[in-house]
Amino acid sequence: MGSPAPRPPQLSEADQKRRRARSVAIALALGFMVLLFYVVTIAKLGPQVLNRPL
Amino acid sequence: MTSATDTISAQAGPAFDAGAAVSNGEVRDFVALLKPRVMSLVIFTALVGMLVSHAAANPVIAAASLLMIAVGAGASGCLNMWWDADIDAVMSRTRTRPIPAGRITPDEALSFGTALSVGSVLALGLIANWLAAALLAFTIAFYVVVYSMGLKRWTDQNIVIGGLAGALPPVVADAAVSGSVGLPSLVLCALIFLWTPPHFWALALVKSGDYAKAGIPMMPNVRGPDATRTQILAYTLVLVPFGLLPVWLGFGGLVYAAVSALSGLGMIALAAQVYRVRTGDQAARAAMQLFGFSVLYLFLLFAALLAEHGLGLFRPVPGLA
Structure with a gap:
């Protein structure tokens, strides 16, 4: 048998709070990037995107 | 192991075992x-x-x-x-x-x-x-x-x-x-480039002890404060006329011309003061005054261009339009 798997670190309450804040910040940044790329795509397509034969 | 190593505290990161490190x-x-x-x-x-x-x-x-x-x-x-x-x-x-x-x-x-x-x-x-x-x-x-x-x-x-x-x-x-690079942006680039030495060397004159401790070869530590003062004045005397170049090239209007000329005179006056006053608290004060004013100088030049080109305040300088 190999060495036992390392135990995950026990996080203090302050550590958990900091990790949650970092996770929220990353989520907000990713959400903003999605929105940014959507808006930029629409801007690059321009109004002519709607002008097509039906 | 003790609980102290299991619980991540506020110590520096490199002190931890890599497998257990949490930010x-x-x-x-x-x-x-x-x-x-x-x-x-x-x-x-x-x-x-x-x-x-x-x-x-x-x-x-x-x-x-x-x-x-x-x-x-x-x-x-x-x-x-x-x-x-x-x-x-x-x-x-x-x-x-x-x-x-x-x-x-x-x-x-x-x-x-x-x-x-x-x-x-x-x-x-x-x-x-x-x-x-x-x-x-x-x-x-x-x-x-x-x-x-x-x-x-x-x-x-x-x-x-x-x-x-x-x-x-x-x-x-x-x-x-x-999609290309034009002359106006290149002139702005050159302007910031020329502004950087007098700005940072003014700070380095005051913080030379810090830089010496860190082993960074800033101008005052290598060439000495007197040579630095000469360089500051020389760069400023090149920078200020260069700051008027947008007027001659036509993308700096009346507002920019006035701001650039007046704040440029301020830069020269403060650089001359740094050159002249070389000892005591007054020398440090003169250097910090130049450092602070240099930030304002660059801000004013760019703010004038922003007002002229972003807010429609551009009026060509008579005789140069």
Whole structure:
């Protein structure tokens, strides 16, 4: 048998709070990037995107 | 093992076993790694670079490009802090930064800075064009590799040559909205480039002890304070007439001409004072006055161009239109 798997670190309450804040910040940044790329795509397509034969 | 090693405390990251390491950094520490004040200056100068190019750019594309340029600048600041953490730890001005203070590990800063560098360059290429992306990549690489890793600890011309990295944002912004690089943005780049030495050397005169402790060959430490004062005055005497060049080239109007001339006289007066007053508290005060006013000088020049090209206040100087 190999060495036992390392135990995950026990996080203090302050550590958990900091990790949650970092996770929220990353989520907000990713959400903003999605929105940014959507808006930029629409801007690059321009109004002519709607002008097509039906 | 004891519970003390299991519980992650607020110690510096490198002290922990790699397998158990969990970040101690707060969100504001990661924001501090991006040097927000430098980022705001980059946004300001890049915005003016966009306005003087007069390219017919979509405002959404322009705003998104500006954001990516700012993120790229922040990323290079982060990588600079990663590389210079040993220097930052011994200088009073920088020892509370996240890495020397132990709140962020060097590996975290390296990963964060690299991810943002690559991300901002790719995003700028997709949003605007690949010329702008290439210029942003060059700016980041120049600041991190040429300035931070090379020039800073090697030559007293470190901030002269390295100043190019801080001067390029208007050029990157011009390329982002116009797809090319025009003379106005190149003039703005040269203006920031010439402004950098008197600005930083004024600070270095006062903080020379700090720089000596960190082993950085700043001009006052290598050539001495007197030679630095001569260089400050010489650069200022070149900078101020150069600051009037936008007027002769036609993209600086009446407002810019007045602001540039008056604030330029202020720069010369303060540089002359630094040159003249060489001892005691008054010498340090004169240097800090020049340092503070140089920030205002650059801000005023760019604000005047912003007002003329962004708010429609441009009136050509009679005889030069």
